Amino acid sequence: MASQHPPQHDKVDPIDALLSAHGLRRTAASRRVLGWMLAYPDTSYTHAQLQEAFARDGGEPLDRVTLYRLIDRLTQVGLLLCRVDSQRVRRYQAMPASVHATPHFECQSCHRDSPLGAALRASDLEKAAQTAIESLRALGYQDMHFDLAVKGLCVECAGAKATMQPGGAPA
Numbered sequence: 001m002a003s004q005h006p007p008q009h010d011k012v013d014p015i016d017a018l019l020s021a022h023g024l025r026r027t028a029a030s031r032r033v034l035g036w037m038l039a040y041p042d043t044s045y046t047h048a049q050l051q052e053a054f055a056r057d058g059g060e061p062l063d064r065v066t067l068y069r070l071i072d073r074l075t076q077v078g079l080l081l082c083r084v085d086s087q088r089v090r091r092y093q094a095m096p097a098s099v100h101a102t103p104h105f106e107c108q109s110c111h112r113d114s115p116l117g118a119a120l121r122a123s124d125l126e127k128a129a130q131t132a133i134e135s136l137r138a139l140g141y142q143d144m145h146f147d148l149a150v151k152g153l154c155v156e157c158a159g160a161k162a163t164m165q166p167g168g169a170p171a
């Protein structure tokens with residue numbers, strides 16, 4: 001029982017563990033980017049927003065090329081999810097576990113993601129997604145993600161918009 005002594009590092013940082021598990025180098029930059037994305041799992045960011053965030057967080061400056069390359073790598077290995085929003089801009093967020101089949105709502109204003117399970121009877125949709133994935137798998141398709149997203153304005157943003165326009169929307 002006494003021989004379980006991992007050398008040196010007792011605690012493996014979960015970020016480091018994720019990076020290693022996906023074959024990525026554990027650099028200061030990769031830790032920082034993945035750490036940020038995991039700290040804000042419900043928000044999706046554009047390249048520009050991430051660049052701004054890292055310019056303001058007090059750490060070492062992260063150059064644009066390094067940041068873009070890192071985001072690409074993290075997306076390739078499935079740690080980040082890339083979506084194109086209604087303005088055709090790429091947005092990135094930590095890969096939500098829910099994305100595999102669960103329907104979710106993407107607010108186009110605050111860019112928060114919320115599961116739709118409670119808001120509507122989503123189990124039929126989920127079942128349909130699962131069936132589709134299984135049929136495709138039987139045909140030989142692999143590594144499928146079924147992204148079931150409803151896009152629009154969330155309740156909060158819709159409310160804020162309504163109070164901002166007391167006279168009604170312009171024509």
Ligand SMILES: [Zn+2]
Pocket residue numbers: 107108109110111112153154155156157158
């Ligand atoms: Zn919103």
